[in-house]
Amino acid sequence: MKRLFLLVVCLLLQQRQTRSDEGTSCKPVTASFCQGLGYTSSPFPNGAQGFSLRQIGLMVETACSPHIATLMCRVVVPECGSENESRKKPCRALCEEVKRDCDSTLRAKWLFWPMRLRCDALPESNCVQGQVIPVTQASPVTCQPITVPLCNDLPYTETILPNTLGHSTQQQAGTEMQKFAPLVRVGCSPHLKRFLCSVYTPKCVSGRPQPPCRTLCEQARSGCASVMSSYGVQWPETVRCEAFTTESCEQIVPQQVQMRINERTTCKPIAASFCQGLGYTSSPHPSGAQGFTLQPIGQIVETACSPNVATLMCRVAVPECSSGDDSRVKPCRSLCEKVKRECESTLRAKRLSWPSKLQCESLPESNCVQVSIDVKLISEEFLVFAFTF
Structure with a gap:
């Protein structure tokens, strides 16, 4: 009898503790669109x-x-609730009905069904069948000038929000984009910045955001793959290329088509070992552009006189194929001046000469390939990048 009494007391205490935990862990629902659903x-x-x-x-x-x-x-x-949890979940049939009803609307607005919301994981009975809740349509949005600094030199100047990630202001979008700063500074792909901007500050077309084409995402991802792999970083799920389609590509004018055809016929794989892993794999001059000889360029790169000597020398002597603005695949003037300054004593000691045709002042000052020269800082930032996503 005494044991039975103790057992009952223990059960009562356990129930009380469960309710206490529930009371302390549950908080008021603040999302405006989740009001009036029968729980608070x-x-x-x-x-x-x-x-x-x-x-x-x-x-x-x-x-x-x-x-x-x-x-x-x-x-x-x-x-919140301590009873049967299935009673508080929506029914599978309701989920399937909503998904069916919303398919075309969400696709038209470039919104994506949550990957974690699987209808087959919801209960079939003893669940919430549905409530008709009046929803106020969001006020129409209009195009706005781009204010995010990273995206102020794009071929387009206006964006429209919210974007596909749910950012309603450019300040929010710009803050989130800072997570990609290490990749942008490394310059692992000339397509990266354009891709990121088209996601976070999409082009405004007829009052609607135009997401990036999947191929642009894949180009940015493949260009940065080797750099990310060396730091043990995966391409972020938030901007997975599978979320975009070829239907979202911009229309290509005939001139662009011809340029891309010419590029495909003239570009060849890069064979020079010292120009591997720089974010591109083909060049119209794989054996060296006019005025440059690969052998002395290779000797300069092998001195490792600067962390960015390979980026500079290869992008000038074995330039990347590009159908867009050529300045975007060229190294920046400041990068050239930095490498030249760092390599001066080493090249002199090894009796190597700076290429006479490589004039830093002829390189672009902006909208070009710029690589961070602080390797330690980049390593630390990539560690942050890896844990952020």
Whole structure:
């Protein structure tokens, strides 16, 4: 009898502790689009792990289904409760209905169904069937001049928000883009900055954002692959290339088509070992541009007189193929001057001469390849980059 009494007391204490924990872990639901759904508190008021509350809000505001708020909020900002949890989850049938209703609308607005929201993982019974919640349509947005410093030299000058990542202001977009600063400074791909800007500050076309083409994403990713791999960094899931389609590519004018055809016919693989791993693999002059001889260029690079000597020498003597602005694949004037200054004593000691045709003042000052010269700093930043994503 005494043991039974102790067991009952223990169970009561455990129940009390469970309710106490629930009371302390649950917080008020603050998201405006999750109000009026029959509950006011959640253990994840800022969104459950793996979900972006801003992205969910944009989806709810489309009002693509009368049950969109019920489904999204009960999954992303779940209701607190110590009873049967399935009773607080949306039903599988409701999820499938909303997904079907919203497919075309979300695609038209370049919004993507959350990867973690799988309808087949939801209960089939003893769950929330749905509530019709009136949703106020978001006020129309208009094109705005680009103010993000990194994107102020693009072929287009106006953007429109929110973007596909849910940023509603350029300040938010610019702050998030800083996570990619190490990659941009390394200059691992001439396509990286254009890709990032087209994601974070997309071009405004007829009052709608134009996402980047998947091929542009793949070019940026492949160019930076070797650098990221050396630091053990994966391409961020937030900008995965599979999220973009070829349908979002800009129209190509005939002149651009001809330039790309010419590029394909004249560009050849780079064979010089000292020009490998620089973010590009083909050149119209794989044996060296006119006025440059690969042998002395290779000797200069092998001295390692500067962390960026390979980038400078190869991009000048074995230039990258490009159908766009050639200055974007050329090294910057400041980089050339820095390398020349760092290499002066080493080249003199080894009786090597600076290429007479390599005049730093002939290189562009902006919109060009600039590599950070602080290797230690880059390493530290890549460690931060790796943990950020």
